[in-house]
Amino acid sequence: MNKRRVGRNESIAFTLPDASVGGEECRSETLAREHERVLVVLLRSHYCPLSREIVQSLRDEYGAFASRSTAVVAVLPDTVERGAVWQRRYELPFSVLADPGESSDDDETASGSPSFGTFEPYARYLQSLPGGALFRTDGDELRLIETVGSDGRQSFPEVEALLSEIESHDRSETRQRAGPRADTYGHH
Secondary structure, eight states, X not given: OEEEEOOTTOEEOOEEEEGGGTTEEEEXXXXXXXXXXXXXXXXXXXXXXXXXXXXXXXXXXXXXXXTTTEEEEXXXXXXXXXXXXXXXXXXXXXXXXXXXXXXXXXXXXTTSSOOBSTTHHHHHTSSSSSEEEEEEEETTEEEEEEEXXXXXXXXXXXXXXXXXXXXXXXXXXXXXXXXXOGGGSOOO
C-alpha cells in the first residue's frame, strides 16, 4: 500500500449531497461528531469496474470499520442520480457523496482523470484513482492523517490493509494520550 503522510493541521470542511439518502446534505461536522476517523474513498467514475468492486468489498466488511469507530464514505465525481444507482444496486451501508468538479460531465477531463470539486486537492495526492484519504476527528473537524492508494494504476489496498492502518493509528494515538511509560524513568 502506498501511503502519503501529511501534516496533521490540514483539515477539510464540506457539505455535499448524499446520494444514499436522496441527496440530503452530508456535513463533515456531523461525521466528526459521530466517529473517531473517516475513510473517504475517492472513486474513479460511475462506470469504473474497480470502483464498483471496492464499494462492494467495503460493504461486506463495513462492520469491521464501524467497530473501530471509522466511518466509510464513498465519493463519486458525478451526480447524485448516478450515486443513487450505486446505492440501490449494491445496498451500501455507508454514504455515497456526489462531488463533481466544474469540468465533470459524462466524459473524463483531458488528463484522463475525473474531476472532483471539494475533494480535488486530496485526489491530487494520489498517483491514480481510486484511492483514499484517512481523516481523524478533532472536535467538529476532520484532519487528514494520510492518503492511501496503490503504486500501480487501477488497484486499491485490500480491506485488511486498511484496517491494519487504522489500528496502527489507534495504537499511536493511545500512546500519545497515555504519555511516557512509567518504566522509562530511572528509579533511585
